[in-house]
Amino acid sequence: MFFTLYMIFALFNMQDIFSIIDFFEPYTGSKYSFLGAELLFETLGIILVELGLALAITAFRYTRKEKKDAIKIIEEKFPTLNERLRTAYDNRAVDNIIVKDLLNKVTLDIKPVTSSALLDRRLLIIGIGALFLTASGSTYIAITGYHTDMTPKNLPEAIENIPFISDKDSGLLTLEESEAGKNGEEASGSSLEKITVITIEGTEVELKIPPGAGQGITIKEEGDERENTFGQSAAYDPEAIASQAYYENLPEGYRNIIQNYFEELAKE
């Protein structure tokens, strides 16, 4: 269980979680000496977490596991002891001739039975195989440092990308089609395309606000002025704007093209 958890935690860079948690953040990056080796706080912490989780899961599985009857296992594997072993065990405290005879005979017959008879060989082989695989995987990851790009910080994003969990395609804004239908208007399509904000009976009004306009639906009346608290920004010299792809020295001919473009724009 420990090796399995180590592989999972190492693949997904779970040690980065300490940098997210405020309590542990100050300690991230600090080194501690452990058995002659220098270990980062994150490494030490994640190992302790893995150990704790492994113990907890193992203890939980052990308590949930159905207890096996050793007598039944022995009786199945050694038919000569069938029913006799159980009877002898249940009556071990009884003192009479017949029970003594039974106990003596069962004691003789049980001598060939060894403790390995109680083992489930199939499960043992599977367990050893799983241990070998997980130990090999853990060793490989520890030596090569192989890991994915996923970190605990990416978890919210990863959860959103899981199908049936994210709500991107649910369509939050919907208008009732019947309202437009009542006024003779054709019902608008998706709310992301055209939104009809005003209807006048008998008149076709073409007044649409593109999505993301941000003002919502308002009806402007005479004399109603919007309070303008925003300061108009100063006009800027187009030539002074920094571009993401800014070149100090443009190729020959490019400067003239750009200058002519902006001059035309200013004339319009």
Added chain:
Amino acid sequence: MYENNSEAGHISITYENAGRIFGSFFEEIGRVVVGQKNAVENIVISILCGSHVLVESNPGLGKTLMISTISKALNLKFSRIQCTPDLMPADITGTTIIEEREGGTKEFRFEAGPVFANIVLADEINRASPKTQSALLEAMQEKQVTVGNETYSLDKPFFILATQNPIEMEGTYPLPEAQLDRFLLKILLDYPSFEEEKEIINRYTKSEFPKITRGIDKPTLLELQALTRQVPISEELKERALNIVSLTRKDKENIEYGASPRASIGLILAAKARALIEGRNFVSQEDIDTMAYPVLRHRIILTFEAERSGLTPDEAITQLLKKTGRKENREEKASENEQEEPAKKKFKFPGIGK
């Protein structure tokens, strides 16, 4: 003539020889009684448990011969009571009589009845009146008899084999459930097979009838009775026996009235006795499952619907055993078929649905 281990007086010697004792005993019985091995075994089981048996069979199947042979083989006092409607309790228990002695004095003297034997055959017990049947009850349960103000103990071992004729039910007094419960086993006798009947003819049409020459004496029998209770049983099988009996009370679909805790005790004791007879020093599941039939068939009362559908008590018991996860083996299946067929064809449940 009789197997006697009392010179050593040691129960351990009896135990060591138990297998041989029973083997020769059944062999000896087989010289006189043809077939009926299950019936003989069940009677011996009941004797070992210190209880009693009810036998239901058609006339002429050798019930009297079987029980008298067993009593001879056990060197026990045998008496036979032919139950009739006019039979009085005093005819069974005995009565006080006035006896004149020399000198002209008269005094009361108790004259013991036929119940004062070790093995008593009560033939056609359902023909006796309830008053007479109840006189037998005290003897069966308490192993004693009360006459007037005096109580007389019966000699040990004491065993009653009662019989019933399933054909002639008119004018009979069916045994009530309380009385039936006191019988450990109910045995159903079937007609012998063709080969068996041929053997019967061969043996009993000659001038000399076969006789037994050896058996078991009383002290050995008493030791065997003590050994029976010492046979160990596992907790798992005890619970199995309890489950079987408790299912008779829970299965309301087929069984109207189930068996009492007396059946649980009887089932375990009978299984122990069977294990001892088979030469085993432990009780196996086969013992419990085999003895479930004779122990329970007279203690359960089927529902009206179950009877109307033709279900027999043995079939109801088979269903219960399947519910408890029974492991079937060939011997049990054969004995089941042997028991089920007579239950189906020959015998009707007394008193209802004739």
